[in-house]
Amino acid sequence: MTAKLRAPGWYRAALWTVLGLAFSWLLVGIGRTAMHYPNAWSDGEAITTVALIAVPLSFLIGLGCFDYWFYYASGRPTRAEDHSAHGARRWQDYFRVNTDHKVIGIQYIVTSFFFLFLGGLIAMLMRAELAQPGMQFVDAQGFNGLFSVHAALLIFLFVIPVFAGIANYVLPLMIGAPDMAFPRLNALSFWLLPISGVLLLASFLAPGGAFATGWTAYAPLSTEMPLGQAFFTIGVQFAGAASIATALNFLVTIITMRAPGMSFFRMPLLVWANFATSLLVVIATPFIAASQFFILLDRALGFNFFDAFVGAGKDGSILMYQHVFWFYSHPAVYIMMLPGFGIVSEVISVKARKPVFGYRMMAFSLLAIVVLGFLVWAHHMFVSGMQAWIRVPMMITTAIIAVPTGIKIFSWLATLWRGVLHLDTPMLFALGFLTTFTMGGISGVMLSMIPFDIHVSDTYFIVAHIHYVLFGGSLLTIFAGIYYWFPKMTGRMYDEHLGKVHFWTTFLFFNLTFAPMHLLGIDGMPRRVADYAEQFSALNLFVTIASFGLGLSTLVFLYNMVVSWRGGPRAAANPWRALTLEWQVSSPPPVFNFDAVPTVVGGPYEYGVPGAVHGIFQSPAEAKPTPAGSVATSPTRE
């Protein structure tokens, strides 16, 4: 038993969780006694707030995420990596700290889909409440909690991490690397994620209910709400830390670990997309961390960052929160979209059997979106009462960001032109994405126009827009990517027929659910309300019925994935006849990815070019270790 409690794993994690709780109780008790505060040893709110930080960290220590670094820091001999924790042989291996990027990729994807289904279920509850005006199933507090948790889960625990998961799996394979640059950091970033999700969900158990201020948590509402708010404030920090660590890992991996000959302009666009995304994450995510720390300090220690009643001697600033928050949260929508652009580029090129049209412009437009993405945040604040002149430059940059986005859409269309289109499930999702994302992009341009935005901001028009870009945009690309790489990840084929059923039901019910919301919003229905005027009842009932269809359609996906993974037909190494490197190894790939180091000799999408090859494989004997970014040794470009 002692051996189990000393070795990294779930037993030690349980022990450390208890230790973390005890530590929080002691810290609060000693602190409050020293300050002569009342209820020194029994102030539940204070103990919970400290425990929300301390318990997850001690849980991770117990699980073994920090073991190597602690040994190193304390000068004890570190255990050399013997790769015993590499690869997964049984399903139980996915519940351990594992440093294999393929295992971590699967852990990421399955975890985030778990939260997708939870978040979707919450959406069904909301739609049930909204089927009729008046209150039926939940009270106001319950409803505010539902839409807040729905948004927070799907943004921080689904869209952002599932892209990180897909890239975790395929990105090292695509650039010919044996793993990520920092495998231990990679494992730590994954394990921060379920912690964040558990915290957000646990807020339902807090006295006063779940956090109920939306995923935006605007101050000063969020500094005044009951304890549940602290679960968001702190839970987001763990998701953010995971996000930053993964992005750093991707950047270093992409810059230093490309195979010989893999110059930047021979990288598949998925790699480019994750390069761009990681730049956004590394620069922007610290800002949401800061905004939530401000809230935490206001709540827990009375800092008054956001207490703005000047007459009462308070000089906080309400608008400061929004500026800091949106300086992350606008780039975040590109963090949630650029990896999807990468997936769609892969799928469309392979399935249309043609090179990506205007490859370099595709790469440059990603970088243009990164730069412009930092210059548009205040378009979320056109009615916030900020200085009026800021709105105009923000309108122009917001509209202009549609130019690089348009370049991508037109280039995909040109890639389809004269190709040989394989209309299977990944391709259908990619084409569905083109349609719905164009809709979302157009409503985005409309929203950039200040006078129109003044009318529709904070209405259902916004709800429609965000779902057209995050569901019709991101989620459809995620489905495309999951179907596309399913054979590579699991070594099995999915059921093509069920895949098509999934696509058509999702596409149909998605549009039926979200298109009418544009009309509701312009007609004057505000968002984030459980009760609404009688005039909106017919459309709302329609939306609710359609949303149940949308919910059911994901069950087709779930069934297809589970059954195909357990017993689908074995997949060939390269069922799509793709050129990129991940398809040149077995499905699933060997534990160390490549038995021989590949050398890249051409572009990734040379379909239709007679005899074109992207990478060649040398025998292990010939393969020499190459210095970082070995572009100089690569064969010349044609």
Place this chain on the structure above:
Amino acid sequence: MRRHPVAAMVVIGAIATAIGIALGLAIDWFPTAGAEQAGRIDTLYDVLVIASVPIFVLVVTVMLFAVWRFRMRPGQEEQDGPPIHGNTRLEVIWTALPAILLVSLCSYAYSVLVDIEEQHADELVVEVTAQQFAWRFRYPDAGDRAVETTELYLPKDVPVLFKVRSEDVIHDFWVPAFRVKIDAVPGLTTELRVTPDRLGSYPVVCAELCGLGHAVMRARAVVVTRAEFDRWLARAAAGGAADGAGGDEGAGDGGAAADPVALGRETFTSTCGGCHALAEAGTAGTTGPDLTTALRGMSEDEIRTAIVDPDASVAAGFPPGVMPRDYGETLSQEQLDGLVAYLASVAR
């Protein structure tokens, strides 16, 4: 069709565009327009629809055409498309044209913005105060003393400047019929300009999530003629109860003050009913306790305490701190007395 497939695509695209634009313009998207600002914004939206539909149709038509024309046919399983890597002229066109279109739209939107926010020489100033979960409107230039109401009265065709403040968290003052909104931000006074141009009664909506009662934080904006407005304002400034005494109902004004229970009932429906259900008053708010049952057996003193110091005793199942604590100050003495008298009469 067979011989000129691209020409067919262009024709189909043009027809679809025409239908799309016709539909976009035919759908009655907006609520009734009640202000000059609304006309300009609705026109901007029509222009945006006309600019957007062709782009959407272009993308979908090209995609569907490619699916129809270039889909894999039996026997093509091993074939590839032609290795076309790009076309500089095309790429320049689809960078430049959207950029020009977007800059033009921005210029037009900017001119609309300047128009709708134009300052006028003699604006009627109305101070809007938001609190969880009610609106108050104050007319500072009403004469000897300022007039404060919970219902917004506005004269037709007079430019109005709203000065918006908040007493607690962020709210957002929105009259959908006027198409404009502005946040009420603690510590700031934000401004909004509107020129109502249509008589009628319109909802005032809180558009920024402000807590439990956000969905029921509503009021009424009543646009009346200039003469009616002046009469109402003069009467209210002279000391009559401002609430519910405006416009065409003005005739029976003296009666409301004389009958505290009637005044109390009016105060209840306009101020309290958003959050509290009460069968007698016909309100159905759910943010606070249902007073149809909760009132039973309460004395006048208990009712008064529950209004002016709501956290002294909080009903089971409801968190403290939700009901504003300042009704003792914001309601006039007559309103408060009327409210207590009315609720005591219901409680019996």
